[in-house]
Amino acid sequence: MPQLIVRSIAALLLCALLSACAGRMPRPQVELPPLRLAPSSLPTPLALQQQLHFRFGRHERDLDALLEADAQQVQLAVQAMGQTGVRLRWDGRQLTEQRASWLPPQVRAERVLDDLQFALWPTAAIAAVLPAGWQVGDDGHQRSLSRDGTVWLQLQRLQDGSLQLDNRAEGYTLRIESIDMAGQD
Incomplete structure (x- = not known):
């Protein structure tokens, strides 16, 4: 019973913190184009355990994620404090989502x-779906999505193997540290 109370309090606290953070999000300066890349455009399957560090203004949150992707589908589960916040499934046609009420x-x-797709899918697959006026560039260390010469989304591949995503349109950054789970028992 005490563990149930602790989990309930933790979930309520996380809900309050995320709501406070999300409630202050300004309207995006520009609407980023949707990617919705086919799972089959990913060259090799992925099975990753990820630690996500989300920063919006002065607010910071750490989340855990499990990602599996192959030619048929992409599956992602994001957790905070041991509670699953969202599960996504994308088969190239339909995005399904299961969300926690908090x-x-x-x-x-x-x-x-x-x-996720901007960070991990091939640059050519991203370029192929962009609407007129949008460009993607990638020099091997940094990937950027821009319109009219302004970078709105930028990905840096850091020396420690992590990824840093800077969403300038919506005002947040996301650091992604991944552990490849393929082949582990």
């Missing part, structure tokens, strides 16, 4: 999928 509505499945 997850703020500002956390959108579409944006999570787009960030």
Whole structure:
């Protein structure tokens, strides 16, 4: 019984913190184009355990994620304090989502999928789906999504193997540290 109370308090605290953070999110300066890349455009399957560090202004949150992707589908589960906040499944046609009731509505499945694909899918696959006026560039260390010469989304591949995503349109950064789970028992 005490463990149930602790989990309930932790979930309520996380809900309050995420709501406070998300409630202050300004309207995006520009609407980023949706990617919705086919799972088959990923060259090799992925099985990753990830630690996500999200920063919006002065607010910071650490989350855990499990990602599996192959030619048929992408599956992602994001957890905070041992509680699953969202589960996503993308088969190239339909995005399904299971959300915890405490997850703020500002956390959108579409944006999570787009960030994931911008970070991990090939640059050519991203370029192929961009609308007129948008460009993607990638020099091997940094990837950027821009319109009219302004970078709105930037990914840096850091020396320690982690990724740093800077969403300038919506005003947040996301650091992604991954552990490859493929082949581990």
